[in-house]
Amino acid sequence: MRxxxxxxxxxxxxxxxxxxxxxxxxxxxxxxKTLVPGERICVQQYASDKYRTxxxxxxxxxxxxVRGPSPSFGDLGPLLSSTDDNSTFYQTEGRSxxxxxxxxxxxxxxxxxxxxxxxxxxxxxxxxxxxx
Numbered sequence: 001m002r003x004x005x006x007x008x009x010x011x012x013x014x015x016x017x018x019x020x021x022x023x024x025x026x027x028x029x030x031x032x033k034t035l036v037p038g039e040r041i042c043v044q045q046y047a048s049d050k051y052r053t054x055x056x057x058x059x060x061x062x063x064x065x066v067r068g069p070s071p072s073f074g075d076l077g078p079l080l081s082s083t084d085d086n087s088t089f090y091q092t093e094g095r096s097x098x099x100x101x102x103x104x105x106x107x108x109x110x111x112x113x114x115x116x117x118x119x120x121x122x123x124x125x126x127x128x129x130x131x132x
Contacts, residue, residue: 039112045107047106050127051068057111057119063114065083110123
């Protein structure tokens, strides 16, 4: 199985920065960063059967979103769910056994600082064999 991670996607019309690599082992992906206003971080991983995402922020002003499935890494896919701009915690899960999984592909969880001050945020995605 191929899996990639997007370390950070910087928005606000500046640039897109992707780092990571392919690996055969299953492992959850996560990234934590102090976000300036308008900045976004994402992690992305392939899921064939299920996914679980988590997002945390030290202060309100962050919007979390889950996107997918996408057929290719780097394309975040359609928006599945998101929070308002004042969230400090977010968790969602999709499972084929529960009818909440949208099909195989790359899924992503992102955190965007929509506030006016810097805020520390973290996002994590687990898929398939990463959890029960």
